[in-house]
Amino acid sequence: MSTLTRTPAQQDASFAGRRRLRGLAWLMMRQHRAPLIACAAMTVVGAAWIIHERGTTLDALHGAGWPAKHVDGLDGALVQRLDNSFNQVANYLGYLPLLFGVFIGAPLISSDLEHGTARLVATQSVPRSHWILWKLGLALGLVAATTGILGALFGWWWRPVQHVVSSNWLDGTVFVGSLPVLTALALFTTSLGIAIGVLVRRAVTAMVLTFFTSAVALLVADYLKPRLATPRRIAFPLGSEPPPELTNAVQVDQWVGTASGKVYGWGTCVNDSNADACRAKLGIVNSVWDYFGYDQMATLQWTAAGLLLSASVLLVALVVWRARRQAL
Missing domain, CATH: 1.20.1050 (Glutathione S-transferase Yfyf (Class Pi); Chain A, domain 2)
Known part of the structure; x- marks a missing residue:
């Protein structure tokens, strides 16, 4: 028991x-x-x-x-x-x-x-x-x-x-x-x-x-x-492929710029009757991106x-x- x-x-x-x-x-x-x-x-x-x-x-x-x-x-x-x-x-x-x-x-x-x-x-x-x-x-x-x-x-x-x-x-x-x-x-x-x-x-x-x-x-x-x-900025030749630094990057803003670093709005000369002549007159040779890198x-x-x-x-x-x- x-x-x-x-x-x-x-x-x-x-x-x-x-x-x-x-x-x-x-x-x-x-x-x-x-x-x-x-x-x-x-x-x-x-x-x-x-x-x-x-x-x-x-x-x-x-x-x-x-x-x-x-x-x-x-x-x-x-x-x-x-x-x-x-x-x-x-x-x-x-x-x-x-x-x-x-x-x-x-x-x-x-x-x-x-x-x-x-x-x-x-x-x-x-x-x-x-x-x-x-x-x-x-x-x-x-x-x-x-x-x-x-x-x-x-x-x-x-x-x-x-x-x-x-x-x-x-x-x-x-x-x-x-x-x-x-x-x-x-x-x-x-x-x-x-x-x-x-x-x-x-x-x-x-x-x-x-x-x-x-x-x-x-x-x-x-x-x-x-x-x-702070976004980064990079310039590369207008009309060329983006450089490797922009892989997986997020674009914040886009510009066009001169060789000296002066930038214009991305639509500059786009609607001009002779866009190439307009860009040559302003000295625009680069595409400029403001971006955040993946890192x-x-x-x-x-x-x-x-x-x-x-x-x-x-x-x-x-x-x-x-x-x-x-x-x-």
Whole structure:
């Protein structure tokens, strides 16, 4: 009989083994299980989709003779179909920062403030600062993990097919959809949503305000993107092939210029009745490009990520300061 009975100590150990999470960790998992499940599903489905599309794209290209055959020699319908598939995934990734800000950031604390959950937690033996940090850590960690995995896989897909798809690396689809910008932008919009929620204390109102504020922030970020680094300038003989330095480069502006370095607008003399004589009179002999080289991609991305993460830190600091001092 003694082998079939269990002492209280054994029962307590067995219960503790089954319930490994306690305190705030258990509360966070229980309270936010819906976002946890949604993000886990999003990560698994998104990762499987990207891996499948990458394999399909490379198989189709290799079957068509690429890379031995130049992209211009491939079937146009095939290239268009592969490009559409790539842009479709990229567009979905571009929506993630907005979704995280609205559905995870905005209601994270505002919902607790609105429904009194925050006041209930404060009556327990839990310091308010610990509760705030657990909430922030869970939300931001969840966002970072989801976007980090999907952004890394998207960059893994884009690199071997960058010469086939129409999007260059400075386009929003590639620049934002890959690491580190995707994660930094999602953390920023999530932090923005949390801050708005703490200030307005109403979940639905915070979600609406976060949607419009994040949309404006995304437009501003896209406008400032090419201003994060200084474009390079190169001149080469007018009418000749671009030099190797322009391989994978993104053209910012185009001019025509003289041998001495003076530049004119690219349309100079184009509509003149005798274009050659017009160019000879002005001394125009070169085509001049302002461009970002492929080696500048990392600089632009990390600069953008650094600015976004700095703004996120400021917003999180505002949230902690405000939430610790305002009445629940």
